[in-house]
Amino acid sequence: MTMEIGVPEGHGGKKMAADGQSALARFGHGFVAGGWTMYPVLLLLIIVGAFIAPRFLSFINIINILEQVSVLGLTTIGLTFVLLIGRLDLSLEGVVGFAPMLAAVMLVPAAAGGFGVELPQWMGLIVALGCAGLIGLFNGFLVVKVGLNPFISTLGLLVLLRGGILIISNGRSIYSPGESLTWLGSAQIAGIPMAVFVFLIVATVVGLVLKYHRYGRALYAIGGNEDAARAAGINVDRMIWSAFFFAGLLAGLAGILLTGRLDSAVTTQGQGIIFSAFAAAVIGGVSLGGGRGTIVGVVSGVLLIGVINNLLTLAQVPSFYVQASTGAVIIIAAILTTVASRRSGGVKTRT
Amino acid sequence: MEQIRPIVEMRGISKTFGSTRALRDVDFTLEEGEIHALLGRNGAGKSTLVSAMSGYTPADTGTIRIASTEFNVDGSSYAARIRGDIAHVQQTPQMFDLLSVAENLFLENDLVRNRWGMVSYTRMIEKTEKLMRDWNMDIAPSDLAGELGAGQRQLLEIMKALSRGVPVIILDEPTAALSNAEKRVLFDQVKLLKTAGVSFVYISHHLDEIFEIADTVTILRDGQVVKSRASVEGLDTETLANLMMGEKTTRSAREDHTFGDAAPLLSARQVQLKPDRPKIDIDVRPGEIIALAGPVGSGKEDLAMVLAGQQAPASGQVSGPNGALPTIGLVPTDRHASGYVGILGVRENVALGGLEVLSGNFGFISKAKEDSLVNRLTRQTDVIASSLDQAVSQLSGGNQQKVVFARALCRDPQIIVALSPTRGVDVGAKEQLYALLRDLASKGLGVIVVSDEEDEISQLANRVVIVFEDRIVDEMVGDYRMEDLILHMEGAT
């Protein structure tokens, strides 16, 4: 029968939430809701990988994977902000390329392909992040104030930014854009790339904020039912602005890591990353409809994609097979996530 | 010669959701041409039982016969087999917001197909117009369903079910979102169909309606039948309430806690709800419970939303004593549209109202504070759920409403604006919520209630403000009598 969590004084004995659910069922539910679904799969993949390619589990290779996924990871975490409120942002891919490129052309001398403004070195990081944040705010403006559908507005912006990269760079990549822009993506601490730390720190902070901060609570509520969030006293418009802002900012940071790793702002930088970011988010259990998803899950999605790519490369699968197999894996992983969440939650009919 | 047998027979119906045994070995019969009221407190299993009947949510075990279709239930779907015999108006609205009224009414309906199986729009519009005339409603067939008010949407769903021409119709709290006038239209139509031999299962928490429309009563408590097929004659509201709640419930009377000459908590000055409407001035004082009453479309809801700071007036301003708005807790009219977040748990939903109150350093939520506050509020509002983590979409309708109520209190408000606060709430919990509001008023809160129910208003309000055509036309303060209240409320139309 039904347990009562709030029993009125007059309604006889007090029964607290002594949940009759089995411990196993509760564990299963928490496991899926917490975003841990894909970790067993990841573990399996790692075991298989160790057998296929002995080099797979070497320290160098693991660091290599982590460095590779840090860019995708930051972009996906950024995307998660907007997905949680039931929106999307395709322009993040453009930001990954545009923000560092803008900073680069503002820094380097005209002879090296710059604008000739030659801003002081230390401004690099600020220009790139500032530009990324502004693009995010502009997305927020289009969605909140103008009322555009984010699919259309961010798609337009994506194409615009891709073109913009070519315009400001004159179609040429810019090499060695300066220490402040490249340091995060190239420095190492005790043999571990700075990029890995950046990714882990951002993931931890955002993970904590989503789970324990009122900002996170408000994001989930808006994704679940925007009108209810509004009626509960949440400033929904400001939340939407901020989600797009953080998304842009993190994509910009991802772009900076990439520029640092290559020691150059490349015109094709970030191309195609938005597809992987969506895949990673969905594999990690983020709902495209909003209101569901965790950073624990997002990280699993990102790692899964990274590990698969790495394994395929190590196993010397021809590169054009890599892309197709990644696609296949995305579908399989998405099926797994869906089945798991349907099993653990929702309506269950007992036999 | 064939003996007259019931049109619906259900035997040994059981249904379990996770750890909740929503129905335990329930028998239910419905005679032909009868209006059978199904009663019980929030979470008793009423909606679950009728969902088992229509196949919307199949039961786990039992046998069911509807008209000439008989089958054993094993948890698998059977809705399609009985679709031609039964219509089910659910407690949660099932409209397609982006389809027109006509499309919503005649979705999957053979009456509007031409001989090649294509939908005939002209026929659909014609039929819709005729229905609107019969029901005395002023809605264009091409209006989008999403733009209608809660009452009109509810009526549309009922119209859809009633026009399908089936012998059994389930109405799960059909009047919860209806005004008195709309209720009259519904009852006329139901009685009309009853004389034509149609049978109804009727669920409601308005016990006076039962005596007006029902023939027979069955009462559920904790998933079991406690009273089977009693005739309404020889019963009264008090007996019904006691049977439902399993204990004595008494009707409370209003109390006056108005702090006589205290400064108002909230003042509206020169407020226009719509351009070129008269200007409204109103003050909310500490300890006062104000009821806004008036017919549908009178603007009482708009006025409440303006006072709550959720809607901008066409002109004028609303402010607290020192210019800034006080903290306001809101219970919105339509809990499904803007009340709860279905995929989130009870805890998150309640806490949502008070994120500022619950968060400490750097805006992180304090778990201890959250636990104690949410526990207290859900107890005060009588929320019944399997745990605080249960998704609110899985709660019974009345319990969802209580969660919304608890959420409004969570921010520790100075003013509560509650639109139809007890919609779908059972008689016992209703009294509990009334007591809670009175208690808050006695502590100096201002309370604004929007209601269509005379009983609710007279049990709560120290001041009744009648709104009509976007202005305040009448006001009653202090010790008014019930007869006067009814006169004033009807006088507005």
Ligand SMILES: Nc1ncnc2c1ncn2[C@@H]1O[C@H](COP(=O)(O)OP(=O)(O)OP(=O)(O)O)[C@@H](O)[C@H]1O
């Ligand atoms: N999908 C679901 N998942 C889990 N539990 C459910 C689900 N649907 C209903 N329940 C539980 O089953 C019990 C009966 O619910 P039901 O909706 O039938 O109550 P009700 O009598 O209609 O109440 P109300 O008057 O509030 O509408 C409740 O305890 C409810 O929480």
Ligand SMILES: [Mg+2]
């Ligand atoms: Mg119900």
